[in-house]
Amino acid sequence: MTEQASHFDVLIVGAGISGIGMAAHMTAKSPHASYAILERRDNLGGTWDLFRYPGIRSDSDMHTLGFDFEPWKHEKSIADAPAILDYLDRIVDERGIRQHIRLGHKVIAADFDSATARWTVQIETAQGEHKRLTANFLYLGSGYYDYDEPYDPGFDLGAFEGQVIHPQFWPDDLDYAGKQVVVIGSGATAVTITPSMAGKAAKVTMLQRTPTWMFSRPAKDRLANLLRKFLPEETAYRLTRWKNIKMQDIGFKRARTKPEKVKQFLYKKIEKALGDKFDRATFTPPYDPWDQRLCLVPDDDLFNAIKSGKAEIVTGQIKAFEKGGVRLADDRFLPADIVVTATGLKLAVAGKIAVSVDGESVDFAERFYYKGVMFSNLPNLAVVFGYLNASWTLRADLNSDYICRVLNAMKAKGADIAVPVLAEDHALVEDDIFDFSSGYIQRAKQIMPKNAVAYPWRLNQEYVVDRKRMASDPIEDGVLALRRADADAAHREERLEAAE
CATH class of the missing domain: 3.50.50.60 (FAD/NAD(P)-binding domain)
Structure with a gap:
């Protein structure tokens, strides 16, 4: 051509x-x-x-x-x-x-x-x-x-003097080492960014208006890697692919037919990862699992960041953006040098x-x-x-x-x-x-x-x-x-x- x-x-x-x-x-x-x-x-x-x-x-x-x-x-x-x-x-x-x-x-x-x-x-x-x-x-x-153009929730950011970043237009040269970061959102993007920034930032706060259902799993598929050792690449891939398709299908349908059991399963995994830092209210959305997509937490990375004290999840409504951070409706103040608006597409x-x-x-x-x-x-x-x-x-x-x-x-x-x-x-x-x-x-x-x-x-x-x-x-x-x-x-x- x-x-x-x-x-x-x-x-x-x-x-x-x-x-x-x-x-x-x-x-x-x-x-x-x-x-x-x-x-x-x-x-x-x-x-x-x-x-x-x-x-x-x-x-x-x-x-x-x-x-x-x-x-x-x-x-x-x-x-x-x-x-x-x-x-x-x-x-x-x-x-x-x-x-x-x-x-x-x-x-x-x-x-x-x-x-x-x-x-x-x-x-x-x-x-x-x-x-x-x-x-x-x-x-x-x-x-x-x-x-x-990403979704604009209409925030009035005029008084905030720090940097405001949207994940869709991430700058190549953003320096967040030692900075206070507030990530607004509770979807897959926020759940990914929060632990990833926590390594360099002073602290990352994931600010959610409402919680989301989270599901942790290993980033490596042990069965897939085992099959690849003994079977041809394509055969191992087909078997793993079909296994995962069936598991997705079963998991989704179980969430729709037995949501309470799925909730308890999800709670149990999060509590196991967080230990005494587990707060059920922070991880309880006002809807059933799979009424929205579940947020994946590979290798418990978000939960590990929370346990280390480098990240936290805060639930609240935004009252105003002030010079040095975000004021919530209940008057709590979240200090921020950088605000990431992971508010959706x-x-x-x-x-x-x-x-x-x-x-x-x-x-x-x-x-x-x-x-x-x-x-x-x-x-x-x-x-x-x-x-x-x-x-x-x-x-x-x-x-x-x-x-x-x-x-x-x-x-x-x-x-x-x-x-x-x-x-x-x-x-x-x-x-x-x-x-x-x-x-x-x-x-x-x-x-x-x-x-x-x-x-x-x-x-x-x-x-x-x-x-x-x-x-x-x-x-x-x-x-x-x-x-x-x-x-x-x-x-x-x-x-x-x-x-x-």
């Missing part, structure tokens, strides 16, 4: 886990199809290259956050960002994917022309140039959050790309998901939105494999359009797209696509079920229509003539 090439069978947006996964699946399963990956940033990796805060790591095990086609070979299954980037770099080099990646290419808009069955994609380069590329199919692997749909069909803007909030990968009456477009109760890559692999089979079926049939057809009088019963109470999820519901109670018009949160369905259901299932653009044009003319 050269930089001069301007038309592709598939344009993949995003060179993170989703985009690289799709390229790898295409290389193996749809080698006839040309493709390019458009990445707005100057490096691949997506989330794992963007976030640079101390301790940045996975909050899922790498045997499921890794791809189904590439074994995870590191000793630690809870991996830091550099190890994950090494994994992705190896994949793009070994499979010849790097030459297909165009860095510094931000997709602004994409319009599908029904007459030619082509997407025209408008791009702005890092140098400020504007380009147009065309493609038959558009695959959005651009993630789920706004890269430009802002979700975005379709990478904020202005998507249209024949010049008419597409409102994703008016479209139903189809099998968690495409959308009602939207041709030749697929997207990845990973599981909330399991690893992101599990869905990315499913969607990539499925779209490869769609591409192959289109080629075999001579079709250039693939569209999930939903009648206007469909009478589908809508379901809550995300049965999770997390703030970032609730704030974004109004922009998210629709979810139906009945499959296939939904985004499921059950990987084991999805895996079986996606593999066994035929591509032409009575919903997904494969057809030619000229047939579509003739059909439109017939309808116009009938209307006249």
Whole structure:
């Protein structure tokens, strides 16, 4: 592929886990199809290259956050960002994917022309140039959050004279040695940053408005490392991956059916780690386990930092930011030289790309998901939105494999359009797209696509079920229509003539 090439069978947006996964699946399963990956940033990796805060790591095990086609070979299954980037770099080099990646290419808009069955994609380069590329199919692997703008809780920080840092825009030269740090938040980012900064900082206080459920586990998977000693790498990986998938599924369902038992299990592990420093109220959220994602504490790192006195968790409401720290509503004062606002992400749909069909803007909030990968009456477009109760890559692999089979079926049939057809009088019963109470999820519901109670018009949160369905259901299932653009044009003319 050269930089001069301007038309592709598939344009993949995003060179993170989703985009690289799709390229790898295409290389193996749809080698006839040309493709390019458009990445707005100057490096691949997506989330794992963007976030640079101390301790940045996975909050899922790498045997499921890794791809189904590439074994995870590191000793630690809870991996830091550099190890994950090494994994992705190896994949793009070994499979010849790097030459297909165009860095510094931000997709602004994409319009599908029904007459030619082509997407025209408008791009702005890092140098400020504007380009147009065309493609038959558009695959959005651009993630789920706004890269430009994190969630702003509206803090009035005017009186605070120290540094204010958001994890999404972490400065390379931040010196926090010997400093008092307040990390605001109780999600995965805060739980990661707090123990990581505690080694150098004078003290790190994690300030939470409400607690979160935490789960500790070793960063190394002993069974995985044992299997690798006696079995071929791929066999050991497959066994560990399936074991972890089943454990995730069982754990999630147990939390939903027997939340009190799961609470006691979580309390017991935290108390064992903290000893006499365990305060149940600090670790008791106002919701059941898995109503929001559990926060992983690998190797008890947060609890060890608390036991050492280098970190603490404080629960309270912020009254004001003052010159030297944070004043709480109950008048407690938390001294701070640095405030880290780990207050969450802002979700975005379709990478904020202005998507249209024949010049008419597409409102994703008016479209139903189809099998968690495409959308009602939207041709030749697929997207990845990973599981909330399991690893992101599990869905990315499913969607990539499925779209490869769609591409192959289109080629075999001579079709250039693939569209999930939903009648206007469909009478589908809508379901809550995300049965999770997390703030970032609730704030974004109004922009998210629709979810139906009945499959296939939904985004499921059950990987084991999805895996079986996606593999066994035929591509032409009575919903997904494969057809030619000229047939579509003739059909439109017939309808116009009938209307006249």
